[in-house]
Amino acid sequence: MKQMTQEELLALPTTVGIETAARAIGLGRTRAYELARRGQFPCKVIRVGVSYRVVTVDLRRLLGIESS
Numbered sequence: 128m129k130q131m132t133q134e135e136l137l138a139l140p141t142t143v144g145i146e147t148a149a150r151a152i153g154l155g156r157t158r159a160y161e162l163a164r165r166g167q168f169p170c171k172v173i174r175v176g177v178s179y180r181v182v183t184v185d186l187r188r189l190l191g192i193e194s195s
Contacts, residue, residue: 145168170189
């Protein structure tokens with residue numbers, strides 16, 4: 128799995144799926160879901176029905192990337 132570039136991160140919508148967030152920080156899919164279920168994902172995760180959404184601004188902050 129190829130990690131995301133800064134340009135790709137800056138182009139993300141307000142929230143992203145857990146798999147997109149995992150790719151951004153270099154986590155595998157299984158590990159990302161495991162952390163989300165435990166409430167231990169490294170940035171804010173919102174549960175919407177059966178899916179997980181990650182708040183993009185928190186993801187960028189975690190990676191030290193701020194939009195200009």
